[in-house]
Amino acid sequence: MRQTAMFFSKHNEKIVYINHYSGLLEVKGEGVLRLEDTELWHESRRNWAKEYDTLSVTEGITALGEGYLDAFSHIDCLILSRTVESAAVSPELLKRWRKRKVLICGEYDTFAEGFAQENGLAFLHSDIPLAEYDIEIAHEHDIVTLRFHTNGQSDIHFNCFTPGSSAGSYGGGEYANKLPKDFYVGCTVEKFADIISERAREQILSNETLRRFLEISNERYRRKHGRKTNDEG
Numbered sequence: 731m732r733q734t735a736m737f738f739s740k741h742n743e744k745i746v747y748i749n750h751y752s753g754l755l756e757v758k759g760e761g762v763l764r765l766e767d768t769e770l771w772h773e774s775r776r777n778w779a780k781e782y783d784t785l786s787v788t789e790g791i792t793a794l795g796e797g798y799l800d801a802f803s804h805i806d807c808l809i810l811s812r813t814v815e816s817a818a819v820s821p822e823l824l825k826r827w828r829k830r831k832v833l834i835c836g837e838y839d840t841f842a843e844g845f846a847q848e849n850g851l852a853f854l855h856s857d858i859p860l861a862e863y864d865i866e867i868a869h870e871h872d873i874v875t876l877r878f879h880t881n882g883q884s885d886i887h888f889n890c891f892t893p894g895s896s897a898g899s900y901g902g903g904e905y906a907n908k909l910p911k912d913f914y915v916g917c918t919v920e921k922f923a924d925i926i927s928e929r930a931r932e933q934i935l936s937n938e939t940l941r942r943f944l945e946i947s948n949e950r951y952r953r954k955h956g957r958k959t960n961d962e963g
Contacts, residue, residue, distance in 0.1 A: 765797035810842035861930035
C-alpha cells in the first residue's frame, strides 16, 4: 500500500497530521484547530504546510480557529467533515482563494456547503468511502470509493492491493467505473449495493454518508423538477 507518515502537534496531543504522499494532508483530532497546532514535533521546516495542495479536516474537529487556515494558504482544495461547524478566514485569504478558485468539499446541508456559498467559492460533494474487503484467493485487498469530479462526472473507484508482482501474483492497481449523470435519481442504498460486489453489500447498506447523499440528492431533484423519482413509484 501507499506509505504514509504521521506528524504530531506540539501544542495539542490530540491533533495528528497524516501525509498521504499525494498532495493530501489529513488532520485528525477533536475540538478546535488553532494556529499553534500547526507547530509539529520533529518537523523543522518552517513552511511545511505549503507542501500540500489538499487539506482534509476529519470528523471530530468542530472548528477552525483564527489564523489556522492561513498556514494552508496555498491549498487548492479544503475538505471539511460534517462535524465542522465554523471556520475563521480572513478577507485577505478569501480574496486569494477566490482568485485561485479554491474548491470546498463536504457533505450536502453541512457547514462546508454554506461556507462555500457565503464566500463565493466552488463546492463539490466530498468522495464517499464505500467499502473495504479482501479477495482471499487473489490475496487482494480492495478499497472502493464513490468519487465526484468538478466536471459533473461521478465514478466508483477501486484501489486494489496485492503482495508483490511475482509470477504467482494476480496483480493490483486502480480502475474506475463511470456512473451515468444523475445516477442518484430514484436510487436507494439497497439499489446502489446491487451494483457493487456482494462482498461490499453489508458495508454499503450501513453507510450513513451514502444514505444521506442519496436522500438529499433526490429531495433536491424533486424540488427542482417537481416530480417523483423512481423510488417513490
